[in-house]
Amino acid sequence: MLYSEKVMDHFQHPRNVGKMDDADGIGEVGNAVCGDIMKMYIKVRDGIIVDVKFNTFGCGSAIATSSMATEMIKGKSIDEALALSNKAVVEALDGLPAHKIHCSVLAEEAVKAAVKDYYDKHGIAYDPEQFCSGDCACCHAHDVPADADQK
Numbered sequence: 001m002l003y004s005e006k007v008m009d010h011f012q013h014p015r016n017v018g019k020m021d022d023a024d025g026i027g028e029v030g031n032a033v034c035g036d037i038m039k040m041y042i043k044v045r046d047g048i049i050v051d052v053k054f055n056t057f058g059c060g061s062a063i064a065t066s067s068m069a070t071e072m073i074k075g076k077s078i079d080e081a082l083a084l085s086n087k088a089v090v091e092a093l094d095g096l097p098a099h100k101i102h103c104s105v106l107a108e109e110a111v112k113a114a115v116k117d118y119y120d121k122h123g124i125a126y127d128p129e130q131f132c133s134g135d136c137a138c139c140h141a142h143d144v145p146a147d148a149d150q151k
């Protein structure tokens with residue numbers, strides 16, 4: 001079978017879908033490969049992610065990985081959430097077809113973007129590079145300086 005039972009389960013019954021009106025952090029990211037978008041909401045108390053919700057305009061694999069990612073960070077510390085890799089989410093889902101791995105990146109980046117937004121809104125200092133995978137849309141740590149082409 002192309003998709004594991006866990007992928008099918010999370011795709012057909014996604015956990016933590018929806019919007020959060022009183023979120024402490026909101027991350028919105030787009031997938032450069034397919035153009036799909038994902039929005040992740042987190043509620044934080046004493047450094048713990050006590051609630052999380054997501055919405056996506058994305059494919060089934062994006063829905064399944066986001067659903068699994070929300071389950072994996074709920075009740076965890078922010079540091080644990082930041083350490084969550086798309087690889088760990090894919091493993092928890094018993095794998096994805098190779099051409100769908102890029103979909104799982106959306107979930108990881110959305111979690112990071114939501115934490116970054118939480119830090120920004122609450123004046124918490126951080127190293128921007130910590131949010132950068134090198135090609136993501138969630139920070140500008142690797143942006144080319146504006147004057148680079150004038151030299």
Ligand code: FES
Pocket residue numbers: 031034035036058059060061062102103106
């Ligand atoms: Fe766009 Fe999967 S094809 S996230």
